[in-house]
Amino acid sequence: MSAPASETIDGVIAEIAFDKDGLVPAIAQQHDTGEVLMLAWMDREAIRATLVEGRAIYYSRSRGRLWRKGEESGQVQTLIEFRWDCDNDCVLLQVDQTGVACHTGRRSCFFNAVRDGKVTTIAEVVVDPEILYHR
Amino acid sequence: MSAPASETIDGVIAEIAFDKDGLVPAIAQQHDTGEVLMLAWMDREAIRATLVEGRAIYYSRSRGRLWRKGEESGQVQTLIEFRWDCDNDCVLLQVDQTGVACHTGRRSCFFNAVRDGKVTTIAEVVVDPEILYHR
Numbered sequence: 001m002s003a004p005a006s007e008t009i010d011g012v013i014a015e016i017a018f019d020k021d022g023l024v025p026a027i028a029q030q031h032d033t034g035e036v037l038m039l040a041w042m043d044r045e046a047i048r049a050t051l052v053e054g055r056a057i058y059y060s061r062s063r064g065r066l067w068r069k070g071e072e073s074g075q076v077q078t079l080i081e082f083r084w085d086c087d088n089d090c091v092l093l094q095v096d097q098t099g100v101a102c103h104t105g106r107r108s109c110f111f112n113a114v115r116d117g118k119v120t121t122i123a124e125v126v127v128d129p130e131i132l133y134h135r
Numbered sequence: 136m137s138a139p140a141s142e143t144i145d146g147v148i149a150e151i152a153f154d155k156d157g158l159v160p161a162i163a164q165q166h167d168t169g170e171v172l173m174l175a176w177m178d179r180e181a182i183r184a185t186l187v188e189g190r191a192i193y194y195s196r197s198r199g200r201l202w203r204k205g206e207e208s209g210q211v212q213t214l215i216e217f218r219w220d221c222d223n224d225c226v227l228l229q230v231d232q233t234g235v236a237c238h239t240g241r242r243s244c245f246f247n248a249v250r251d252g253k254v255t256t257i258a259e260v261v262v263d264p265e266i267l268y269h270r
Contacts, residue, residue, distance in 0.1 A: 001249070002252070004249055004252045004253075005252065008249065008252060008253065008254060011254060012249060012254060015247070015254075025160050025174060027162055027171060027174065029169075029171055033169065034164075034168065034169020034170065034171075035169065036162060036164055036169075036171065036227055038220065039160060039162065039220065039225040051249065081248055081249070081250060082248065082249045083245045083246075083247060083248040083249075083257070084245065084247045084248075085173065085174065085244040085245050085246075085247070086237050086238065086239050086241075086244045086246065086247075087244070088247075090174040090244075090245075092171055092245040102221050103221065104221050106221075109220040109221045109222070109225075110218045110219065110220050110225075110227040111218075111220075111221065112150070112218060112219045112220070112221075112223075113216055113217065113218040113219075114136070114139055114143065114147060114186065114216070114217045114218075115216060117137070117139045117140065117143060118139075118143065119143060119146060119147060119150075122218070
């Protein structure tokens with residue numbers, strides 16, 4: 001998507017109900033297949049940067065700074081549509097995922113499941129993390 | 136899904152990384168269409184009850200108690216599969232949603248979007264909330 005006007009971005013940020021740490025959870029969903037890829041967190045600047053740059057940019061709680069998804073791994077999420085919920089306290093990014101979303105090299109981060117009564121890994125590694133992170 | 140053995144449920148709860156309030160975000164996704172319906176929160180007992188009863192049961196932060204989704208509105212979420220992510224700090228419920236997920240009477244809670252540069256409501260009310268909540 002092309003960048004909205006700055007007043008539109010300001011309006012979105014004013015709508016969002018950030019938590020006491022100034023964050024809101026953000027779900028990334030592959031726009032065409034519907035696959036839920038991951039959940040991360042956004043602060044005001046992450047939302048602004050995501051809308052301006054047209055790619056998913058989160059706030060990394062572990063690094064304490066903005067995290068341009070794919071900045072290290074190349075596994076960028078191109079923004080297709082920015083959505084949020086009825087209570088204004090969760091964001092849903094429709095994205096086009098380059099490669100894989102998960103740092104383990106799986107397409108989606110949600111690869112643990114209870115299936116047939118057992119805890120099971122339901123997705124395979126499709127890219128070696130050593131290749132993603134040049135270790 | 137049928138209820139897993141209690142040791143399996145204990146194992147899942149032991150895996151999950153709850154936040155300092157003892158909660159974890161839980162995304163509900165319609166299992167066949169892939170539609171992201173809502174995000175709510177779960178504590179240990181909500182996860183146990185969800186797996187035992189085979190329906191989505193959340194911890195309502197506003198009510199300060201377990202919330203059996205649909206207990207008032209009848210809009211139950213039957214559990215199809217329980218999943219969680221690589222960091223163990225987010226749950227993804229595959230569900231079969233009866234009726235609508237959103238208290239506004241929309242199918243999904245994520246009906247606000249930036250589309251064509253404007254803030255837009257992208258989903259219609261399909262059930263009158265006065266009918267859902269018998270007001």
